Amino acid sequence: MREIQAADISAAVARMCVSANTRLPDDVRRKFEEGLRNETTAAGKEIFRQLLENADLAFETKLPLCQDCGLAIFYVELGEDVFVPGGVNAAITEGMVAGYKDGFLRKSSCDPLSRRNTGDNTPAIIHIDLKPGDALKISYMAKGGGSENMSRVTMLSPSQGWEGIKQFVVQRVVEAGPNPCPPIILGIGIGGTFELAPKIAKQALLRKLDDLHPDPKVAEMEAELLAAVNRLGIGPMGLGGSYTCLGVKIALAPCHIASLPLAVNVQCHSARHEEVEF
């Protein structure tokens, strides 16, 4: 059994929340720079220019990149031989609360009916996967409401297959239009169950924009969806152009013989996530 101190986890999570909200990931920045060079519309180019200036300013001033610092989402890979006195959930939550408070990040969590703000961004949304071994990896994502609202889960019929999947994804992007702050990134969960598909769809957004899916067939599907979505011409902030989407990330899971669950998680261009390993 390996013991990891809760205080160490909390401190790392707090740092990660502040850092992710104030420092645009390098892979996203490279895409913005590419967009500034290659976008076909003047309005689209201007959006990329502003987003790069915004990223520089956020890094210098430690103001959040976006005022919507999101609900705090954590995907945790927890080794079965790890022991955290006080508990992993509590340690992550404590770190998140401290990071959002000390980093002047917006607290966006509220009661679903009374709409009363919980005041400290709790609860953290924590997904824990148990793994063999004694390692601990915590990935954090700041997920804003505007893009999350444009995300959908559907249960397709197996007969609809890849064509049905493509159609649903493209239609989702059409209907979302300018709302989710394009250029977007799409996390696509195919298979699993009604609750698993959206979980892996969001998890897929933790991948680097410029990585290639290890399965060449899936990598090809990602490229095909990306091209289909970018043909729509919605462009940065919906102002028209060839950069509607910066990347498509697909996650697959076996599903019931009767089902073809599909989840589309729409991520805004401010794709804020970081990870820490113990």
Add this chain to the structure above:
Amino acid sequence: MTTHALNTPLTDADIEKLRAGDVVLLSGIIYSGRDAAHKKLMELLDRGEALPFDLQGASIYYVGPSPAPPGRPIGSAGPTTSGRMDAYAPRLHALGLKATIGKGKRTDAVRQAMQDHKAVYFGATGGAGALLSKCITASKVIAFDELGPEAIREMTVQDFPLLVINDAFGGELYAKPNLND
């Protein structure tokens, strides 16, 4: 595309100059308000009570800023998705609201209300909250403090950079998705 420097409160003459696609650098007082604040404004109107600010010529910015760090008037302050306020906007336009500021599509009912009451919808760049905060020189909560980030703030802006998304003549800037390929 024309660039206009405008000061609040906005007049009918200001609005009539604007066309979808124009750039506006807005200066003066604007009011923040989003979901929960709008619901409360409607409750005040239903009860026949006064609103916390004068709607005549007013501009509402759909924003819930992040907390102001020491030494700054405000935190990050970019637009939220406007569609969630579509249920409320026509009633406010009828009472004198001249402009809303946000991001994303509006309903036909809101676009019609803007034509009927000479009003416009401005887009600010979503996800550029740090950059936009530079144009906000002062900010104070004037109503519904209990709503935290959703409280109504009176904000002073200087050359706040906006695009006219919907004008008062039915014009719209957003690209129509190309469904033919």
